[in-house]
Amino acid sequence: MRAHLDCIACLIRQTLSSARFVTDDEQIHEQVVRKILRQASCMDMDRSIPATAREIHRFIRELVGQSDPYRQAKEWSNNLILKRYPELERLIAKSTDPLETAVRLAIAGNVIDFGAYSSVETVDVEKAIDSCLTSDLDKTQLEYFRNSVSEATDILYLADNAGEIVFDRLLIEQLGPEKVTLAVKGGPILNDATVEDARAAGLVDMVEVIDTGDDAPGTILDTSSTAFQCYFMAADLIIAKGQGNYETLSDANKNIFFILKAKCPVIAQHLDCEVGQMILTRSDAFTDAADPLGQDEEVDSGVGSIASDKRPS
Amino acid sequence: MRAHLDCIACLIRQTLSSARFVTDDEQIHEQVVRKILRQASCMDMDRSIPATAREIHRFIRELVGQSDPYRQAKEWSNNLILKRYPELERLIAKSTDPLETAVRLAIAGNVIDFGAYSSVETVDVEKAIDSCLTSDLDKTQLEYFRNSVSEATDILYLADNAGEIVFDRLLIEQLGPEKVTLAVKGGPILNDATVEDARAAGLVDMVEVIDTGDDAPGTILDTSSTAFQCYFMAADLIIAKGQGNYETLSDANKNIFFILKAKCPVIAQHLDCEVGQMILTRSDAFTDAADPLGQDEEVDSGVGSIASDKRPS
Numbered sequence: 087m088r089a090h091l092d093c094i095a096c097l098i099r100q101t102l103s104s105a106r107f108v109t110d111d112e113q114i115h116e117q118v119v120r121k122i123l124r125q126a127s128c129m130d131m132d133r134s135i136p137a138t139a140r141e142i143h144r145f146i147r148e149l150v151g152q153s154d155p156y157r158q159a160k161e162w163s164n165n166l167i168l169k170r171y172p173e174l175e176r177l178i179a180k181s182t183d184p185l186e187t188a189v190r191l192a193i194a195g196n197v198i199d200f201g202a203y204s205s206v207e208t209v210d211v212e213k214a215i216d217s218c219l220t221s222d223l224d225k226t227q228l229e230y231f232r233n234s235v236s237e238a239t240d241i242l243y244l245a246d247n248a249g250e251i252v253f254d255r256l257l258i259e260q261l262g263p264e265k266v267t268l269a270v271k272g273g274p275i276l277n278d279a280t281v282e283d284a285r286a287a288g289l290v291d292m293v294e295v296i297d298t299g300d301d302a303p304g305t306i307l308d309t310s311s312t313a314f315q316c317y318f319m320a321a322d323l324i325i326a327k328g329q330g331n332y333e334t335l336s337d338a339n340k341n342i343f344f345i346l347k348a349k350c351p352v353i354a355q356h357l358d359c360e361v362g363q364m365i366l367t368r369s370d371a372f373t374d375a376a377d378p379l380g381q382d383e384e385v386d387s388g389v390g391s392i393a394s395d396k397r398p399s
Numbered sequence: 400m401r402a403h404l405d406c407i408a409c410l411i412r413q414t415l416s417s418a419r420f421v422t423d424d425e426q427i428h429e430q431v432v433r434k435i436l437r438q439a440s441c442m443d444m445d446r447s448i449p450a451t452a453r454e455i456h457r458f459i460r461e462l463v464g465q466s467d468p469y470r471q472a473k474e475w476s477n478n479l480i481l482k483r484y485p486e487l488e489r490l491i492a493k494s495t496d497p498l499e500t501a502v503r504l505a506i507a508g509n510v511i512d513f514g515a516y517s518s519v520e521t522v523d524v525e526k527a528i529d530s531c532l533t534s535d536l537d538k539t540q541l542e543y544f545r546n547s548v549s550e551a552t553d554i555l556y557l558a559d560n561a562g563e564i565v566f567d568r569l570l571i572e573q574l575g576p577e578k579v580t581l582a583v584k585g586g587p588i589l590n591d592a593t594v595e596d597a598r599a600a601g602l603v604d605m606v607e608v609i610d611t612g613d614d615a616p617g618t619i620l621d622t623s624s625t626a627f628q629c630y631f632m633a634a635d636l637i638i639a640k641g642q643g644n645y646e647t648l649s650d651a652n653k654n655i656f657f658i659l660k661a662k663c664p665v666i667a668q669h670l671d672c673e674v675g676q677m678i679l680t681r682s683d684a685f686t687d688a689a690d691p692l693g694q695d696e697e698v699d700s701g702v703g704s705i706a707s708d709k710r711p712s
Binding site for chain 1: 404405408409412428429432433436437440441444
């Protein structure tokens with residue numbers, strides 16, 4: 087999706103918040119804000135916001151002289167979720183629909199976002215886990231997803247953030263790790279997961295892990311590595327986590343399922359949903375997706391839920 | 400007060416909102432946003448935000464070819480409050496402390512702000528009137544204000560917005576119109592009151608009305624007319640309404656009382672209050688204001704209220 091005028095004020099707010107996260111130096115905060123203002127004043131509105139965010143975060147890292155200023159925050163969030171892993175694994179195993187529960191938890195993980203939020207606390211993650219199990223989830227899309235997963239032989243899973251990647255591991259277990267390739271970012275950007283986080287999450291021993299060859303907070307095919315582009319083109323199902331991947335891939339004509347929490351009004355409007363809603367949705371731009379269930383009748387689109395008596399205590 | 404880095408994202412959001420208010424032309428929205436981004440990228444942080452806002456609103460008016468795009472909104476809000484005028488006048492007359500009630504209503508009027516808010520509805524004004532009568536108001540400052548008013552012989556009242564100016568008339572009646580000069584903006588800017596609004600509010604026949612000679616959404620002395628500066632320097636009490644006047648005059652060494660609703664976190668932090676709080680406060684920068692009550696003991700700073708049984712039904 088192209089940049090929206092409303093995104094600009096938000097990008098500036100987020101950029102200032104990131105600059106404050108990585109340094110207390112107010113001169114650097116001002117330098118960063120002036121840089122993003124200059125950059126935004128002449129930005130190509132046909133580019134996605136993550137393309138502009140990539141440039142400004144390179145500048146921030148250069149100014150503070152740190153190649154990975156979110157490293158500590160990423161380790162904190164990986165460890166936070168790893169501690170919960172056995173419990174979450176049991177929750178999925180005991181649920182009536184393990185794939186649905188794993189999708190719900192993968193969406194809960196999307197709350198660990200130091201781009202959209204200025205800080206993430208343990209309590210935010212706990213709340214996200216609790217609410218993801220009962221919030222609305224589009225059942226029609228879930229059935230399309232289930233069908234796509236069972237038909238797929240080559241799934242490319244585009245990770246989003248550290249911490250969240252541990253939740254992704256739970257979903258990958260349900261997809262069948264043998265047919266999954268996991269793609270992380272090619273370099274540090276915000277708290278997005280890189281290969282270190284895939285390793286910390288125990289995913290390197292479970293699936294093939296590649297990187298995008300790029301440090302955008304999303305997946306920009308034009309600036310991704312040729313190797314990544316090959317994986318992308320070859321995959322028969324792509325799972326794209328988070329807003330950044332939605333912003334950069336919503337127009338791609340591939341069989342992509344986006345899994346995210348809609349965190350801002352512009353994305354929510356684009357997805358025709360409310361801010362805060364849990365989203366599992368197939369790309370509108372995928373033209374070969376007609377009748378993916380092989381049937382014409384409409385699938386029940388009622389609200390998904392997990393019976394509380396089926397949840398492990 | 401100088402500009403704050405947090406104000407910039409807010410200024411851009413407000414600018415886009417204003418551009419949308421005055422035209423549906425999306426090309427103009429984009430031109431305006433690019434202009435404010437360029438301008439903000441090299442802004443002098445020692446200047447107040449209203450100085451930058453003045454430039455961008457001149458540009459918006461030029462682009463849409465309208466000298467006063469908020470004229471209709473201003474007339475709507477003047478008429479809205481004029482209809483309530485007799486009732487509000489009775490409310491003040493019957494209250495136990497008419498000056499306090501008039502101050503409270505003057506703060507309620509500060510909700511009619513098309514700069515801080517993208518729209519203002521009748522219901523917002525009704526709510527503001529209701530809540531202003533019972534919300535906290537600093538009693539110490541009220542006593543300082545009462546004392547200053549009784550001692551003053553030459554009060555300069557700096558108006559803020561149209562509609563709000565009708566509430567200001569209620570307060571001016573309590574101050575003693577014979578010692579008040581009312582200053583409105585020298586030209587259209589947002590929904591700020593100009594001489595047309597002073598006339599609509601019935602103030603032209605009640606007090607001397609001057610203008611700032613400037614179209615900033617605040618009072619910038621350096622760019623105000625020499626005539627206005629003379630009135631400003633000669634006054635022994637200045638009453639400054641709204642955030643714009645606070646942002647531009649908080650450092651002025653004059654006996655200024657600011658009357659406003661704190662609408663944003665930066666102003667609230669500067670005033671050491673909560674967002675949404677009603678503010679009546681003497682300028683910190685006024686060095687001749689020591690012990691204005693002529694007593695050393697502290698005045699009760701409890702919450703101000705108007706006994707409900709004293710209110711007219």
